[in-house]
Amino acid sequence: MERRAGGRVTGDGETRVYREVPSFSREEAERLMATGSLQQALDAMLSIAFNEDDAAWAQHVMLKELLGRDIARVRLAATCLGHIGRIHPQAEARHVIRMLRRRRGLDRFLDGAIEDALSDIRHFRRLYGRRRDGVPR
Numbered sequence: 001m002e003r004r005a006g007g008r009v010t011g012d013g014e015t016r017v018y019r020e021v022p023s024f025s026r027e028e029a030e031r032l033m034a035t036g037s038l039q040q041a042l043d044a045m046l047s048i049a050f051n052e053d054d055a056a057w058a059q060h061v062m063l064k065e066l067l068g069r070d071i072a073r074v075r076l077a078a079t080c081l082g083h084i085g086r087i088h089p090q091a092e093a094r095h096v097i098r099m100l101r102r103r104r105g106l107d108r109f110l111d112g113a114i115e116d117a118l119s120d121i122r123h124f125r126r127l128y129g130r131r132r133d134g135v136p137r
Contacts, residue, residue: 021050026057033061042076049080055088063099075113078103082117089128093121 024032024047032044045065052058062084065077081096097118104114 022047023051026052030061033065038070038072041073045073045076045080049083050087055084055091058084058088059091059096063096066099066103071107071109074103074107075110078110078113078117082113082120085117085121086124089124093125097121 022043024044026048029044029047032040036044045062048058048061059081062077062080065073066081068074068077078100081100084091085093085096100114100118100121104111104118
C-alpha cells in the first residue's frame with residue numbers, strides 16, 4: 001500500500017479515504033441507524049464500535065445488523081464485531097463467533113470481513129481475554 005496526500009491509500013486497485021471515526025451518543029447512533037442515510041448509519045455503527053463502553057450492547061447492535069439485508073451494513077457489522085473484540089477482549093465472544101461462522105460462506109463479498117473479524121476476536125482474546133474457566137487474565 002502507498003500513502004498519498006489527503007489521507008488516500010491505494011493498494012490492490014482500491015483507493016480508500018481514511019477519516020476520523022465519528023462520535024455519537026448511544027441515542028443519536030440508534031436514531032441514525034434507524035432513520036438516517038446509509039452513510040449516517042455506517043458512521044453510527046463505527047461510533048458504536050469504537051466509542052461504546054458497553055461491549056455487550058455494542059455486540060448486540062452489530063449482531064442484529066449482521067442478520068440484515070443491506071450488504072454494506074452487514075459487512076461493516078462484521079468488521080465492527082472484530083473491532084469490539086479487539087477493544088474489549090474480555091467481552092463474551094462465543095455467541096459472536098458462532099453468528100459470524102453462520103454468515104461465512106453465504107456471500108463471498110462478506111467472507112473477507114468475517115474472517116478478519118474472527119481472526120481479531122481470537123487473537124485479542126488470546127492476548128488479553130478470558131481463560132477457559134471464564135476468569136479474566
